[in-house]
Amino acid sequence: MNLLSKPYSLIRKELDEVEVCLRKVSETTFPLLSGIESSLISAGGKRLRPALFLLAARMAKKDDFADIVPLAASLELIHVASLIHDDVIDNSLLRRGKETANAKYGNHVAVLAGDYLFASAFGLISDKDYPRIVGGKIVEIVKLLAVGEIQQDSSLYKITTDEEAYYCQIEKKTAAFMAVCCEIGALVEGIGTDIANKLYNYGHNLGMAFQITDDLLDVTSNDETLGKPAGRDIKQGVITLPVIYALKYSLKKERLAAIISNPLMSEEELQEAVMIVRECEGIARSKKKVQEYVNKAKAFIPEECSENLRESFDFLADYILKRNY
């Protein structure tokens, strides 16, 4: 979390309150669920979505943001719930270095725990008098996450996936959520749509950069740093940007295509594919894309920001460039 201490300094107090709120949800009165949730909610997430939301809300000239903490927490709950369901769907056994809910308790419990957390998220929202538009935006995000996953599912192992299709996928999967976190941060505080739109675009570009980095780490990092097996995307048939570039620029592109289009690839073939992707210029090209999106994000930081706030948005964008987990 060290890299995040600078961008998060302005909202430290509220983020701590978000943790309290999340702990309360995880310490549910139903003992059968509590074991599950606490391990997931406390699994050391970056809390990026609540942070984006809270920073955006800082555009408002006021001192106390305690009233929007439940909304910030609900965004993290939705994120966690969708991760739990994704892990069921992808049959993933590890996340952030820990056993996933499905690995530990079975798919049954994981599906239901996700449902429970989605409901808890909507509970936190419906509990307070937030502007109605906020609830609608969050609903749209949950829908989009589902649609994104279904579309990704239908293009697994398809080496014809091109750059455009990839951007379209990560938009739904990651960028739209981060964009909306920023947007509703402004909207909940009654900030005008002009600034809300800029913040939306900041979040969108940050999210695109974030997901490409995630996809880069899948091929460049090792199991230990990642907290999950490296090369997992390739194994699962998810065609990411570095792979798309490798399929275009690598001298071994035919061999790569043969391996990654086969759902039954062996462990040796997977390692060979990872090496092919690592060795070609696709990595550098992907990194350039990350930089481009980070630059775009920065260009959308509203001029109306206080100096402190501008710095925080700026640091957060830089964090994407530095993160390695």
Add this chain to the structure above:
Amino acid sequence: MNLLSKPYSLIRKELDEVEVCLRKVSETTFPLLSGIESSLISAGGKRLRPALFLLAARMAKKDDFADIVPLAASLELIHVASLIHDDVIDNSLLRRGKETANAKYGNHVAVLAGDYLFASAFGLISDKDYPRIVGGKIVEIVKLLAVGEIQQDSSLYKITTDEEAYYCQIEKKTAAFMAVCCEIGALVEGIGTDIANKLYNYGHNLGMAFQITDDLLDVTSNDETLGKPAGRDIKQGVITLPVIYALKYSLKKERLAAIISNPLMSEEELQEAVMIVRECEGIARSKKKVQEYVNKAKAFIPEECSENLRESFDFLADYILKRNY
């Protein structure tokens, strides 16, 4: 649906509008999801939850109930979403005589389609200016459904499950939802808590009777009438009331216990178990329980009802006694 035409006559117009609303959700703009949802939402459900809600709302002295139709539809969406996830969890292949979502599209798509429908339900609620307490009640129901399923999951094949534990399970699984449908029907129209409480109790007792009937049908009916394989509960290890009674009163209770506590029971053993349950007095005892709950439900119909409305609540309770699917 013939048995329901009498109890539904008062709310026919609103129920038709609910269908329009559900069709709109199913004809989503995302072509990848639409195939899935339409087949599920149009699978000829009884729409019992919207009906209970709409009947309860009729306690209000007004002519036009169009404004609460989206809320009625959201209750059905939550029901459908939880059925989809239940089918994934139970690995069920048939429901209402049709292939389940997981059978047709795989668990992946089914989990996500359920999420999408849950979100759509909350979308319909957050779209309108319903009293805040309504959203909170619905959130609690979604949580309870998940907890109920998890608890049921943990007691599968456990022949020590007693009557009390069974009632506790079906309360969470079915009765609480129907109770809340009635309750929020009153609350959304600003009817006092006194009447809302009576309606809650009506729905609760109706729900208990409904679920016991469901569990009876699982052993007394055949595949064709049920639209799913008979004896499925026993096969899946769910210990229902007729089975609990058979374990107590049947002369072949030891044999029954030996079969149903074994997750690997053969098809012949399953049929033998079904016959043991059918032949003993457990069926008659369970039917008596249904009658008791139906009587209790009727006793909670508020005196303040118009004659027409009282008749509808009455007919609906009688329907539970007559239903055979």
